[in-house]
Amino acid sequence: MLLMLVGPGNLACSDKGGPGNAEWRVFAIEYGRSPRIGRSMLILGDKTKKKVPFAWEAWLVLGKNRKILVDTGFKDDELARHWDVRDYRTVPSGLAELGIKPGQITDVVLSHAHWDHIGNVLPYTHARVWMQKREFEWASKLVSKERPSRWGVRLVDIRALGVVRSRGLLHLVGKGAAVAHGIIFHDGGGHTKCVQWLEIRTGGPVGTVVLASDNAYVYENIKRLIPTGSTSKPDLDRLALKEMLKVASRPDLVIPGHDPGTFKHFPRVAKGIVEIR
Numbered sequence: 001m002l003l004m005l006v007g008p009g010n011l012a013c014s015d016k017g018g019p020g021n022a023e024w025r026v027f028a029i030e031y032g033r034s035p036r037i038g039r040s041m042l043i044l045g046d047k048t049k050k051k052v053p054f055a056w057e058a059w060l061v062l063g064k065n066r067k068i069l070v071d072t073g074f075k076d077d078e079l080a081r082h083w084d085v086r087d088y089r090t091v092p093s094g095l096a097e098l099g100i101k102p103g104q105i106t107d108v109v110l111s112h113a114h115w116d117h118i119g120n121v122l123p124y125t126h127a128r129v130w131m132q133k134r135e136f137e138w139a140s141k142l143v144s145k146e147r148p149s150r151w152g153v154r155l156v157d158i159r160a161l162g163v164v165r166s167r168g169l170l171h172l173v174g175k176g177a178a179v180a181h182g183i184i185f186h187d188g189g190g191h192t193k194c195v196q197w198l199e200i201r202t203g204g205p206v207g208t209v210v211l212a213s214d215n216a217y218v219y220e221n222i223k224r225l226i227p228t229g230s231t232s233k234p235d236l237d238r239l240a241l242k243e244m245l246k247v248a249s250r251p252d253l254v255i256p257g258h259d260p261g262t263f264k265h266f267p268r269v270a271k272g273i274v275e276i277r
């Protein structure tokens with residue numbers, strides 16, 4: 001049943017308000033949720049001292065011949081405990097809900113080098129892995145044997161990308177690169193050196209979806225044009241937020257990196273998985 005919902009064979013179906021004969025369909029996968037994260041991390045300048053829920057997410061873009069995973073989540077029980085992640089699962093176990101095996105993923109697109117976005121890249125043995133060259137170089141210089149973790153970048157993840165490179169599958173690209181027809185990288189704000197957001201022209205009635213990743217943590221960043229609390233360049237973030245809203249076909253199609261609201265707002269297709277439409 002789940003296969004019918006998301007399988008390529010179903011791309012031609014045109015249920016009302018659905019994806020029609022779109023070239024791409026976009027899904028959000030939640031792989032865990034932290035119930036209480038400081039709001040000041042999410043919203044720049046927040047002084048409320050409130051704690052709010054925080055979703056851990058990856059995204060999936062399906063086309064006729066491509067299965068594109070956007071960010072990999074992480075696989076680390078200790079980090080999951082540290083962040084009090086409830087209902088923690090790996091992204092491959094989320095994909096299994098859709099009947100997709102890691103070996104079937106054709107492409108992995110990495111938005112930035114933080115552990116919760118690149119932390120489990122190796123299961124996708126056949127996938128081209130796309131990343132900005134500038135981000136990769138920055139992250140690689142940041143960590144070493146002496147300093148295995150710094151500013152959210154981990155040596156273990158950089159080494160895993162080295163393995164991908166040895167497989168001949170690491171695609172380091174420049175500004176504005178297209179991963180596939182209608183799927184385009186854009187420079188984001190100051191979350192990391194060269195964090196990206198992704199424009200996805202679905203080619204169907206949904207129009208253009210924007211995966212903001214951590215250029216916005218939650219919808220409030222987007223609605224109020226307020227950067228996250230973890231940016232080093234808030235002006236760049238404001239520019240990115242405006243640009244993402246300009247590019248998306250509807251404001252709610254700009255999908256933030258960590259907002260549990262995504263999983264209420266869009267139709268559910270499997271456990272912890274919604275279709276962005």
Ligand SMILES: [Zn+2]
Pocket residue numbers: 114116117214257258
């Ligand atoms: Zn993140």
